[in-house]
Amino acid sequence: MKQVLLCVLFIALLGCKQENTYKNEIKADVAFLADDKLEGRKTGTKGEQEAAAYIVERFKTIGLLPKGTAGYYQTFSFNPKTNPHEEAKFVTANEDGTVTGTNVLGYIDNQAEHTIIIGAHYDHLGYGDEGSLHRGKTKEIHNGADDNASGVAIMLDLAARLQGKNTANNYLFMAFSGEEMGLLGSNYFAKNATLDLAKANYMINMDMVGRLKQDSTLAVYGVGTSPRFKQTLASNNTHFKLIEHESGIGPSDHTSFYLQDIPVLHFFTGQHDDYHKPGDDTEKLNYKGMDLISDYILAVISELDDNGKLAFRKTKNESEETPRFKVGLGVVPDYMFDGEGMRIDGISEEKPAQKAGLQKGDIVVKLGDSTVTDMMSYMKALSVFSAGDSTTIVVKRAGSDVEKQIQF
Known part of the structure; x- marks a missing residue:
């Protein structure tokens, strides 16, 4: 009888282990998000909503808890800016002429004191419009495989890999809307956070991480925002030629968190001919390079796991010096x-x-x-x-x- 019980227990444990077995879904995630069917995932469109629903299902499959204001979702409405030098204004959802964006938030609750925020924007340019560098006479779908289906795919990969690991922190995973219109989703969350930002440890942002070049050059921004970052990045680097930037201010969502005095790191594989053009498609991504970047970020998180809350340090705003x-x-x-x-x-x-x-x-x-x-x-x-x-x-x-x- 004892042997039977042990056998049943072993089978049950084996079944649990198989249920939580990690599987690399990076290529599949990019394929869905950058498909023509989503019509470029422009903020507020049906295509963006379909992308958000897909991310929610992936969060559920991974086992993340909802951390939005309505399940996994956090919606926000705004008046699009008509003057490129103005900021878009957040408004109540029932005002005429508004656009509604949707952040998607999933959570790993390790009952820890502090939370690491890991994010990437999932919106793109739709058929072009403002921000497009396409010079063709007809509008075409801007799929944004690199910008930024790549970042979302690595974020989802990290969410799966961090389940049950590095439990000294909680993890908030965020897919931001409205980045292409001016960091709107991350800005809104920073001012309407669904957790106590005073308990946020640090933030990792991945924007355009899909085209690692042959020389393996990887840019990391925000390395000056905490004294621990440079040493940790160097000690875990076995593949990349790192280009480091001190400033926590830049044209992506990490800026919204730096402005809340949270240390930030932003990973980026560089611009290319297809940036903000219809040619930014799935077949042009370096998926092996994306795997390496996910490995690297996981290694950085792992080394910092038992270091408590990282100290924040202000950095010089490099953009203020730009002529x-x-x-x-x-x-x-x-x-x-x-x-x-x-x-x-x-x-x-x-x-x-x-x-x-x-x-x-x-x-x-x-x-x-x-x-x-x-x-x-x-x-x-x-x-x-x-x-x-x-x-x-x-x-x-x-x-x-x-x-x-x-x-x-």
């Missing part, structure tokens, strides 16, 4: 480049760079009378020009200096 421009070159800079100069990662159609014959991969080393050594010196050099000006530009191409004439 203002009256003209543009018409290029996508390679923000991951750490060599001397500014490397061009993409060329816009019918803009000064294309007309001058510049190419992807060119490294700008001189603009007018100014030497270009990095992004900041490039921006300072560009800021002195106005529409109608012309000047020379020197780029390194295949190891040689090439001089071109630029007309702004």
